[in-house]
Amino acid sequence: MTRTFAVIGAGSMGSGIAAHMANAGHRVILLDQSEEIARTGVERQVAHGGFYDPAFAERITTGSIDADLPLLADAEWIVEAIVENLDAKRGLYAQIAPHRQPGALVTSNTSTIPLAALTEGLDEDFRAHFGITHFFNPPRLMRLVEVVGPAGTALASVLREELGKHVLPCRDTPGFIANRIGSFWMSAGASIALDRGLDIELADAAFAKPVGVPRTGIFGLFDYIGLQVVPGIWDSLLGALDDGDAFHRYEGLVTSPPLSWLLEQGYTGRTGASGFWRGRGEVLDPAALDYRPVRPVADPVTEVRGIARAIDVDSAGGRYVWEVFATTLAYCCQVAPEIADTVADIDAAMELGYSWKQGPFRMADEVGLDRLRERFTAEGRPIPPLLADAAVFYPAPGHALGTDGTVRELPAGPPSFAELTREAEVVFRNDGAVVHRLADGVGVFSMTTPMNSCTEDVIAALRGVGDLGLKALVIGNDQRTIFSAGANLPQLAEAAQSGDVAVARRVIRAGSDVMRALRRLPIPVVAAARGAALGGGAELLLHCDRVVAHTELRVGFPERLVGLIPAWNGSVRVLQLMVERGVDNPHQAAFDLIMAATPTDNAVEARNRGLLDARDVLLMNPDAVPERALALARELVDGYRAPVDPPLPLTRHALDSAWRGEDVAEADRDIAAGLAGVYAGEGEISVDELAAREGETGARLIIRPKNAARAAHMAAHRRPLKDS
Ligand code: NAI
Numbered sequence: 102m103t104r105t106f107a108v109i110g111a112g113s114m115g116s117g118i119a120a121h122m123a124n125a126g127h128r129v130i131l132l133d134q135s136e137e138i139a140r141t142g143v144e145r146q147v148a149h150g151g152f153y154d155p156a157f158a159e160r161i162t163t164g165s166i167d168a169d170l171p172l173l174a175d176a177e178w179i180v181e182a183i184v185e186n187l188d189a190k191r192g193l194y195a196q197i198a199p200h201r202q203p204g205a206l207v208t209s210n211t212s213t214i215p216l217a218a219l220t221e222g223l224d225e226d227f228r229a230h231f232g233i234t235h236f237f238n239p240p241r242l243m244r245l246v247e248v249v250g251p252a253g254t255a256l257a258s259v260l261r262e263e264l265g266k267h268v269l270p271c272r273d274t275p276g277f278i279a280n281r282i283g284s285f286w287m288s289a290g291a292s293i294a295l296d297r298g299l300d301i302e303l304a305d306a307a308f309a310k311p312v313g314v315p316r317t318g319i320f321g322l323f324d325y326i327g328l329q330v331v332p333g334i335w336d337s338l339l340g341a342l343d344d345g346d347a348f349h350r351y352e353g354l355v356t357s358p359p360l361s362w363l364l365e366q367g368y369t370g371r372t373g374a375s376g377f378w379r380g381r382g383e384v385l386d387p388a389a390l391d392y393r394p395v396r397p398v399a400d401p402v403t404e405v406r407g408i409a410r411a412i413d414v415d416s417a418g419g420r421y422v423w424e425v426f427a428t429t430l431a432y433c434c435q436v437a438p439e440i441a442d443t444v445a446d447i448d449a450a451m452e453l454g455y456s457w458k459q460g461p462f463r464m465a466d467e468v469g470l471d472r473l474r475e476r477f478t479a480e481g482r483p484i485p486p487l488l489a490d491a492a493v494f495y496p497a498p499g500h501a502l503g504t505d506g507t508v509r510e511l512p513a514g515p516p517s518f519a520e521l522t523r524e525a526e527v528v529f530r531n532d533g534a535v536v537h538r539l540a541d542g543v544g545v546f547s548m549t550t551p552m553n554s555c556t557e558d559v560i561a562a563l564r565g566v567g568d569l570g571l572k573a574l575v576i577g578n579d580q581r582t583i584f585s586a587g588a589n590l591p592q593l594a595e596a597a598q599s600g601d602v603a604v605a606r607r608v609i610r611a612g613s614d615v616m617r618a619l620r621r622l623p624i625p626v627v628a629a630a631r632g633a634a635l636g637g638g639a640e641l642l643l644h645c646d647r648v649v650a651h652t653e654l655r656v657g658f659p660e661r662l663v664g665l666i667p668a669w670n671g672s673v674r675v676l677q678l679m680v681e682r683g684v685d686n687p688h689q690a691a692f693d694l695i696m697a698a699t700p701t702d703n704a705v706e707a708r709n710r711g712l713l714d715a716r717d718v719l720l721m722n723p724d725a726v727p728e729r730a731l732a733l734a735r736e737l738v739d740g741y742r743a744p745v746d747p748p749l750p751l752t753r754h755a756l757d758s759a760w761r762g763e764d765v766a767e768a769d770r771d772i773a774a775g776l777a778g779v780y781a782g783e784g785e786i787s788v789d790e791l792a793a794r795e796g797e798t799g800a801r802l803i804i805r806p807k808n809a810a811r812a813a814h815m816a817a818h819r820r821p822l823k824d825s
Contacts, residue, residue, distance in 0.1 A: 103127055107176035109166065109193065111142030114210050115182030117240035119143070120151035123160040124241065124652070124705075125263045125721055130172045132164050139163035151241050153652060153705035166196065173200040178256065180234065182210040185333055187218055194219075198227055206252040208234040212280050213337040216250045216273045234260065235277060237454045238326065242653070245269060245453035247277045265652065265721030267453050274440045275341035278447055279454035281440055282461070284338055286429045288351035290319035293424050295359060299417060301377050301384040306398040307418035308425075311411040313458030314451075319425075320377035320384075322455075324370030328363055331355060347432050359387040408464040426464065427482060430473070433461045434485035437504040444487075444494045445501035445511055462494040462501075470494075515724045517579045518545060518629075521731065528569050533558025542572035543734055552586035553578065555612065555637040563615045563641075567622050573734035573741075574622070576645060577629025581723055584630040584654070585638025588612065590663070590816035597664065597809035605800035612637060612669035613796050616644045617788070620744060625737035629730035630654050631723045633700060636663070639712075640671040643678065646737065646744070648713055649730040650704040651723040656712050657700025662821040664768055664808025666776045667695055668799025673791045675712075676749055676780060682711040688752040688780045696760070696773060749791055751782035766825050768807040775802050 107130040108119040119131045120143070133139040140163045147155045164172055173179060179197060183189055190209060201207065209219055211233060220228045232252030237243035246266040248254065253270065260266040271277040276284060294304035305318025317325055335355050342348055354360060363369070363376060363385070370376030375392070377385050383392040400418035405411050412423040433447055441447050448460025465473060470491055477484050487504065494502045503509040522545050525537035533556045537545045546566060550556050566574060577584070588608075596608045619626060619641075628634075628645040633655040642648060642656065658675075660667050667675070675695060679687035694710060701707040704719045713719075718733060720726055760773030775798045779791065786794075802808050807824060814822035 104177050105130065105175045107132070107173050107179040109133070109179065109181050109197070110183035110210075111139040111163070112182065112184075113145075113238060114236060114240065115180070116142030116146050117151050117238070118180055118182060118210065118236055119161055120146040120157070121241045121264060123157040124153045125265075127160065127263075129161045130164065130169075130176055131161050132166050132169055132172075134166060136163050136165045136169075139165070149239075150702060151239065153703045154709060166193070170197060170200045173197055173205075174202050176202070176205055178206045178208070178252075178259070180208055180210060185211060185213065185337060187214055190214070190219060191222070194223060194227065194231075198224070201227075201230075204230065206230050206232070206255055208232045208248075208250075208252050208256065210234065210236055212334055213276050213341065215275065215341065220250075230255075232256070233271075233277075235271075235279075236266075237279070243454065243456075245279060245450060247271045247279060247450070247454070249273050249277065262722060262725070265723065267449065269446060269449055269453075271446075272440060276338045277450075278440050279450035280334065280338065281436065282429070282433055282447060282451060283455045284335060285348050285351070285432050286425070287319055287322060288335070288348070288354050289428045289432075290425045291323065291360075292351045292354050292357075293428070294319070294421060295354075295357065295387055297417070297421065298388070299421055300396060300398075301387070302395050303398050303400055303418055304421060306403050307400065307411070307422050311402055311405050312408050312422060312426075312464075315456035315458075324376035324378055326370070327372040328360065328369040328376055329372060331360070332364070347435065358390060359385060362390045407467065408459075409468045412468065426461075427473075427477065427480075430461050430465055430488070431477075431482065431485055434487040437487055441504055443501045443503050443509050443511065466494050515722070515728050517724075518547060518577060518727045519579055521545070521727055528571075529562060529565060531558045531562055532556075533560075534562035536562065536566065536569060536571075538569065538571060539731075541735070542570070543731060543738075544569060544571035544574045545731075546574055546576045547578035548585060549578075550589075552583050553580060553638065554586045554589050555641065556589040557592065557611070560611050560615050563619060567618070567624075571624055573624050573738050574626045575629055575727075575730045575734050576626065576641065577631075577727060577730060579727075580632070581651075582632040583638075584628070584632055584634040585641055586633070587636025587638045587640075587659070588669070590812070593663065593665075593803070594809070594812040594816035597803045597812040600804050600809070602800050602804055605803050606796065609668045609796045609799050609803075612640070613792055616640055616670040616674070617792060619644045620646075620746075623741070623743055625734055625741045627730050627734040627737070629726050630704075631726055633657075635700060636660055636667065637669050637671075639700075640667060640669040640674065643674050643712065644670070647733055648717040649726055649733055650707075650713065650717065650719050651726055652704045652719050652721050653723070654704040654707065655700040655702065656704075656707045657698070658695045659698050659700075659821075661696055661698040661769065661772050662811060663815050664772070664805070664811035665803050666772060666779070666795065666799055668795055670792050670795065671695075672776060672779055672795045673749070673788055676791075677746065677788065679711050680749060682714055684711045686754075687750075688754060689756055692756040692773075692776055692780065695776060746788040748785040748787050750785055752780050753783065756780060766807075768805070768811055768824060771805060771808065772802060775799075 105128045108115045109132045111133040119129045122129045131139045232250030235247040244267045257268045260268050301320045309318045368375045379392050386393045400416050402414040402418035444462040451457040451460040522537040525539045528538045529536040596605045626645045628642045628648045631651040634642040639656050676691040679690045684690045707713045757773035757777040811822045
């Protein structure tokens with residue numbers, strides 16, 4: 102259902118929220134101090150990928166606060182996202198109150214101002230419809246929305262189902278949950294590193310890969326959010342906290358020489374020319390207040406994975422991780438009873454609002470609470486009551502410790518595959534995949550390989566699914582960031598380097614035969630797709646009858662970068678889709694899509710380019726994918742017939758003309774010529790014959806030395822070889 106919403110303030114947050122509302126199919130009124138500012142906000146979202154489709158910008162009507170407040174009469178929900186200033190926000194509420202339709206909800210995107218302060222002096226009806234919906238930056242991608250007050254609660258289902266967000270009800274405390282903990286942790290992390298004279302690259306590397314909180318490291322995160330916002334948020338937060346709050350210990354950070362120097366110079370991070378980092382090659386030397394080249398980080402902590410190991414590494418980096426972790430966990434335990442109902446709320450805030458791989462309490466469980474208490478005691482750190490009394494923070498699946506120390510059942514969201522298959526029978530299992538059969542005969546095929554890559558075991562498992570007596574099949578699992586990363590690269594690289602066309606042919610044929618067999622199964626097959634479907638993973642996805650996808654799904658063919666064309670029937674299937682879906686000039690469209698080797702940005706783009714169609718289901722909320730995929734598989738059972746693939750046209754156009762120049766790398770020239778050759782000819786060709794051509798071309802390409810070098814490089818380094 103199309104609704105009308107409004108957003109006031111078209112800065113980075115307001116324009117991002119408006120774009121995401123448009124992504125969900127709604128009409129949006131976006132106002133700022135002038136219409137021009139509002140329009141610039143929309144343009145910025147178009148340029149920076151805030152929209153799934155740039156055409157969705159048309160769903161936004163821009164205007165100015167002075168002239169266009171009457172437009173608000175159409176809006177069910179008005180989001181205020183202007184500057185973080187109490188007087189400005191209150192002044193705006195007074196202006197919009199007369200234009201609000203009866204029952205319309207108004208929410209503020211404030212990061213730090215309490216609800217009580219925002220609503221002081223407002224009339225009863227306005228207050229009853231007011232609340233806070235605190236989105237994170239960028240609004241399209243960050244799943245967390247913290248909500249406070251009546252309007253927050255009333256909007257929970259819109260936020261969840263239509264905008265795909267994880268709704269976290271918060272109390273009206275300063276900075277709510279995520280910023281209270283997140284700013285503390287960033288302050289502690291930066292202050293401790295600066296006090297100890299640690300190199301910035303070491304501090305960031307110590308947290309990035311070993312602990313994953315987050316991948317940028319702490320200084321990298323400061324740069325990412327923009328240093329110019331730090332004084333405002335920090336001052337507002339610190340001003341609202343009691344004098345005894347441990348956050349005050351790090352109050353000096355904002356005015357410390359490195360940060361104030363960066364701000365004075367206008368070095369605001371990614372919003373400026375540089376920040377703590379200047380590109381990847383230089384970092385700030387905090388003592389000299391100047392940049393210097395990045396030094397290679399040799400600290401052993403960078404070699405370990407997981408918090409439990411990292412805190413035991415006896416090195417400057419390991420000790421730094423421990424100090425920041427222990428300090429942050431202690432703070433979380435202290436303030437938890439004030440800010441949250443359960444420890445799971447705090448973990449969710451940090452995982453979804455700050456991109457931590459795991460929240461602080463999950464990390465604590467991983468380390469072991471006894472071990473933590475021993476170390477706190479040995480070092481003379483006070484043990485906060487929540488930590489002192491707990492045996493474990495997550496005693497059982499679906500349960501967590503309340504901040505009052507009692508065990509709580511967590512509110513159930515849409516079921517995961519693990520939950521949906523808990524009672525199901527395992528009808529197949531090998532080292533690459535497991536197949537569950539639910540009571541009604543529908544199967545769930547889940548890859549269990551790293552990155553869900555399609556190893557020989559996965560191919561073998563797929564080969565056997567037709568014999569399991571299933572009524573329908575869903576392919577997917579609970580790994581939300583990746584549907585499948587494609588073929589097993591080391592295996593492919595080995596085949597490539599053998600130089601033996603027969604070996605290459607065998608690897609390719611095994612996958613190609615399985616993909617076509619999957620399509621011809623007499624039962625419906627549905628892909629439950631979240632994250633990325635790449636290469637062989639994209640081929641698997643596109644051979645399913647239907648796709649139920651999270652809208653953030655990325656689909657693409659990186660094969661060229663591995664020295665190959667899609668050869669598990671992918672080049673055939675893409676052409677088939679282009680023809681079936683009436684795409685103009687289907688051969689060139691398929692050729693260009695494959696040669697681009699860049700995945701689509703999202704599922705809407707995949708649909709616009711013909712890879713998905715209107716019968717595929719796109720969902721804003723990734724949690725809803727498993728259940729919807731099963732439902733769709735069930736709907737397709739009655740009267741299902743496997744598709745019969747008609748022959749495909751060949752082309753006489755020189756598809757690869759743009760890839761023939763001397764400046765094109767030799768491997769690319771060969772691959773382009775190879776793919777063009779697959780599609781070349783007169784008249785029509787059967788799918789199986791075209792697949793045979795594709796397989797033979799793929800096998801011959803991959804064993805060429807330049808191409809084999811690409812495969813080997815990608816397998817070893819997970820990034821493309823820069824060749825000539
Ligand atoms: P911004 O500075 O990028 O944009 C603010 C916009 O509001 C500007 O376009 C400005 O012209 C407009 N504006 C200023 N005063 C106004 C007034 N009196 N009336 C109407 N419009 C006015 O700010 P940003 O970053 O988008 O933040 C907006 C709100 O969202 C703030 O409350 C901030 O605390 C909050 N927030 C910011 C996050 C971030 O990462 N930037 C994250 C979450 C919340």
